[in-house]
Amino acid sequence: MSSAKGTGTFKFKAEIRQLLDILVHSLYASKEIFLRELVSNASDALDKLRIEQLRGAGAAEMPLEIRITTDKDAGVLTISDTGVGMTRDEIVQNIGTIAHSGTSEFVKRLAETKDSTQASSVIGQFGVGFYSVFMVADKVELTTRSHTGEEPAWTWTSDGQGSFTISPAENGPERGTSIRVTLRPEAKEYANPARIKEIIARHSNFLAWPILVDGERVNTVQAIWREPKFQVTAEQYAEFYKFLTYDSEEPLDTVHIAADAPIQWTALLFVPQKNRDLLMGSYQGQQGVDLYVRRVLIQHENKDVLPEYLGFMRGVVDSEDLPLNVARETLQENLLLRKISTSVVKQVLSHLKKLAESEPAKYATLWRExxxxxxxxxxxxxxxxxxxxxxxxxxxxxxxxxxxxxxxxxxxxxxxxxxxxxxxxxxxxxxxxxxxxxxxxxxxxxxxxxxxxxxxxxxxxxxxxxxxxxxxxxxxxxxxxxxALPDVAGPDGEEKQEELREDELLALPELISRMKAVLGERVTEVRESKRLKDSPVVLVAPDGQPSSGMQKIIRLMTKDESVPPRVLEINTHHPVIRNLLAVAARNAEDPFLALAAEQLYESAMIQDGYLADPHTLVRHMRELLGKASELYAK
The missing domain is CATH 3.40.50.11260 (Rossmann fold)
Structure with missing residues (x-):
């Protein structure tokens, strides 16, 4: 026996007690996280055992699994695994000292023996998640037996207040670890099997090892994103998508991508058939993807991996290399997450480009939605x-x-x-x-x-x-x-416009000046148009200012209901303008020119989408009809 020591009571150091208080009361946003941590530790232990077995270590023949049992009446929850277990020294080293990570040491040892690639599936880097159990526990009894078989089973007991005891276990497991949690009165919900299944489904559903709650396996859906693409069928993708999103329809498109360097990650993303936000009449913002670290959910609907414009996609992103803080809820190194995001986005855009080229009809459907x-x-x-x-x-x-x-x-x-x-x-x-x-x-x-x-x-x-x-x-x-470009009908097919007569040319400055005077500050300029053929006038943005469309958006965003001054261009070849030139040639102060200028400006405003009050337009139309009808009455 490498550490044949008997029962001992140990007190936490003052700074350790303070750190424990922080861990229990301040670090985790949700108390249910304790179960995720304990289940993740159990998964670690099973991963370690599998690696030891591959290295030739002997171990008792037992199913590799995680068992959770509940006792609602007694308010007791028990989490057991058949993993590597611990010796007495390992208990003191790994659990008795906060922030000492047995997993971290295990990975370090494998790295020294060139086996670090096998250790990549081990979850956990800091060794403090276990203490989150005291958020809900009055008392914790951890009983464990090392897979080496060199020691008997040991029990670690603590109420998290200031001390813990280690003693030989009377009825220890043949191998592995069992954690018996006596729940606080206000935390009895965690002895309810339905509540436990809900938490497992949310946080630990895709762990590789079977998780049984009161004898029933609850993690039945595979983490297919970690499987090679050629091994996953369209039916499996569709089933996983429906499980993940609760959508009754199959996805429009599936994006299964991965990278090994410089950072390892895998992503399984889906394009829904319909955008539910837009169906409701408004876009509420991206929902985000689920972020995993080695099959363990770290953050639901993470909005940092995919940018907002790809927020219509649903799915998961899983990384082997993403470092986390002690709570696993806040990313410790945002730089790495940004690198993952950069890589994921580039591959997603590349996939969409290939889709647009190979299946343009499907991409058109995606675009419309x-x-x-x-x-x-x-x-x-x-x-x-x-x-x-x-x-x-x-x-x-x-x-x-x-x-x-x-x-x-x-x-x-x-x-x-x-x-x-x-x-x-x-x-x-x-x-x-x-x-x-x-x-x-x-x-x-x-x-x-x-x-x-x-x-x-x-x-x-x-x-x-x-x-x-x-x-x-x-x-x-x-x-x-x-x-300089040829007309589409050719030089002989296009109807030639009659050039202005000399009297019309002389009247043009008078007409332009009169129209500018009538419209005042509503226009910055009235000028002859070189772009019009069928319309008498058009409004354009002054040189150096945003386009008309952009001006509308800016005013909408700033809630500015004023009408920006524009340039009014007139088509001197249009019959209406030529008639006005004739009027201006006779009398530049004729009231009819003012009435016509107002009407032309308002009609251009309608076409431009700016005319908010039609009453003035209607009045001017009636006056013009009155003037025109006089000609026919004579």
Whole structure:
């Protein structure tokens, strides 16, 4: 017997008692964590035994399992394992000294003998989780027998107040450890088998070893994320997804990825068929993924591994290398978690890119369901290129309202001589297509992306360019550049516009000046348009200011209901403007010009989505009808 010592009573040192008080009362956010810690320690012990057996160590033939028994009447909970057990010296060393980790020492010893890879499945680094049991215990009796068979069983007993005793056990296990917890009156719920099963399902469901509660195995679902992908069937993925999310539908897509260096991790992520948040009418924020360390749940719905724009995905991330603090609830080294996050995100985006290329119909379904959330990634500068490649938009290239296009597809269809990618915002596809800013682009056959979601403006503003091609609002398109492109109908097929007569040219400055005077500070400028063909006027943002779509978003965010001053461009070839030129040539102060200027401005405001009060517009329309009807009455 290597340590044949008898019964002994030991007092905790003053600083140890203080640390124990912190562990019990302050460290853990939820008291139920004690069970996770005890079950994890039991799993450690079984892992150690398996490694010792692989190393040739002999051990009694017993099933490798964790047994939990409850006694509701007595308020007693017992957690037993058939693992390596402990000698008396190991009890003193590993449990009698807080923050001394037997697991850590075990890993260190294996590393020294070149067996550290076998130790990678051992959970626990600090050896203090055991003491969390005193959050719920009046008394703890730990009885253990080492697998070496060199010593009898020993019992460690303490109430966590100031001392503990070690004595030979009268009826110890043949091998392994049994912890008998006498619960405090207010913690009797932990002697309820239903409560224990609930905790096991939440925190320890995927441990490799069987966990039996009153003889019934409770961890029946495998941690399939740790299995090679080629060994997992689609049915198993679907079953696991439904178990994890309680979703009745199968996942739209499954992402099973892993990395070994520089940090080891495995992830099993799913794309749901439907976005439940958006079905409810609003996005409540990402739910997060479950973070595991060697099959033990560390944090439910962790929001640090996946960024918000990938928050529509559900699943688990498990790491062998992630260091934890003593409570296992707060990550000790956020740097490592950030490295894991960086690696996971890159692989997820790579997977989605492959999906978009190989199964465009499935990716289109994914985009329609989750694209609104994905667009939140416009600020992920580290993955800017991958993010941009995965974006999808409606486009003037197709009359199909359901058709989507990528920036890469747009770039591949660009006309010869075209150097910019154009886009336009609208509350709907119809509204965007009716925007007068499209007229010149449409005449030149230039494709325009239709931005129908307010966040699209932020996306384009942040990306700024794609494949060295600037992303430009249609209202910012340079007419001089576009005029260099051929018309889609060809030089002979396009109806030529009649040039202004000399009297009209002379009246143009008078008309522009009169309209500016009437509209006042509502417009920064009135000028001749080079972009219009079918519409008489259009409003555009002044040079150097955000686009019209971006201005709307900014005002919405700041709750600014004022109308920003705009530039009013007039189409001098439109019949309405030419008629106004004729009026201005006769009398630049004619009241009809003021009435027409107001009406044209208000109609442009409607098209731009800014006109909040239609009453003035209606009044001006009636006045104009009155003037027009006079001509027919004569």
């Amino acid at each position: 989750h694209g609104k959330i994905f667009k939140l990634g416009y600020g992920d500068f580290a993955n800017k290129e991958s993010f941009a490649e995965l974006l999808r938009f409606a486009s003037t290239a197709s009359d199909d309202p359901e058709a989507l296009t990528s920036l890469a597809e747009y770039a591949g269809r660009m006309k010869e001589g075209q150097k910019e990618i154009y886009f336009i915002s609208g509350q709907s596809r119809e509204a965007a297509l009716a925007n007068p800013n499209l007229e010149l682009l449409r005449r030149k056959g230039v494709e325009v992306l239709l931005l129908l979601d307010p966040i699209d403006e932020f996306v384009m503003e942040t990306l700024h360019e794609f494949d060295s091609k600037l992303l430009v609002p249609a209202e910012r398109a340079d007419p001089a550049v576009l005029e």
